[in-house]
Amino acid sequence: MSHHSNESGNSRRITTNQLGPHEKIPQLVNRHLANTSQKPFNQHTMEAFKQVVAWRDKIDPTAARPLIFDSCCGVGESTARIAERFPDALVVGIDKSELRTLKHDHYAQNTANYMVVRADVNDFWRLAHQANWQLAQHFLLYPNPYPKSAHVQRRWHACAAFKDIILLGGCLEVRSNWDMYVQEFAIALQTAGFPATTKEYSGAKADTPFERKYWASGQQSWRVTCQLSPLDQ
Numbered sequence: 001m002s003h004h005s006n007e008s009g010n011s012r013r014i015t016t017n018q019l020g021p022h023e024k025i026p027q028l029v030n031r032h033l034a035n036t037s038q039k040p041f042n043q044h045t046m047e048a049f050k051q052v053v054a055w056r057d058k059i060d061p062t063a064a065r066p067l068i069f070d071s072c073c074g075v076g077e078s079t080a081r082i083a084e085r086f087p088d089a090l091v092v093g094i095d096k097s098e099l100r101t102l103k104h105d106h107y108a109q110n111t112a113n114y115m116v117v118r119a120d121v122n123d124f125w126r127l128a129h130q131a132n133w134q135l136a137q138h139f140l141l142y143p144n145p146y147p148k149s150a151h152v153q154r155r156w157h158a159c160a161a162f163k164d165i166i167l168l169g170g171c172l173e174v175r176s177n178w179d180m181y182v183q184e185f186a187i188a189l190q191t192a193g194f195p196a197t198t199k200e201y202s203g204a205k206a207d208t209p210f211e212r213k214y215w216a217s218g219q220q221s222w223r224v225t226c227q228l229s230p231l232d233q
């Protein structure tokens, strides 16, 4: 997938050598759910998490407000919109690309209930779960698809981090321009014991630069939603 965020209508459609949802998804999910990652945390993500903890402690010391993650938020346009839509909530936009998070100023909204940080979600999700954070909502908008069959384990629903997505709970919403990604995500959620709904998605106005680019190129979006309740560990 191109990393040049070009908003004109020339985004190429996903091409893949996969004929249907990858048949290993249930097996991969079960394996990942049975394991707990022991990997050391990345330093800059630990610092980013501390920053978010300090921010949350300051504006919501009793942790009473609903918490929303906008994971892989890119420039954080959606983060600002979600924060406007849910003024009672605290919204954290997370992306590993500093190139993108530094552009956020351009998309910023004048509300104090959100924050955009540069961090790796693999570590950020695990840190948040270890701190016993529970989400009210979790957005994952247009994650990198890794359409090659051999790269299936790089997709969020087929890698170790999927367990933390589940454990963080909340109402999960994933969008993609690749229908197969959304179908596979639903299979993974069902394997973990959570019924999921997939549907074509459209809106009056795009929520993110990638969404805008796909729609301008005549591509449609797909969405999977799921209510995650905490698992017994």
Ligand SMILES: C[S@@+](CC[C@H](N)C(=O)[O-])C[C@H]1O[C@@H](n2cnc3c(N)ncnc32)[C@H](O)[C@@H]1O
Pocket (backbone or CB within 6 Å): 071, 072, 073, 074, 075, 094, 095, 096, 097, 100, 119, 120, 121, 122, 141, 142, 143, 144, 208, 209, 210, 211
């Ligand atoms: C296709 S872009 C979508 C960005 C944004 N949600 C949008 O729709 O405009 C995928 C984003 O995922 C981010 N990303 C990929 N792996 C990540 C990781 N491990 N941690 C945090 N962000 C990651 C990339 O930096 C990129 O900004």
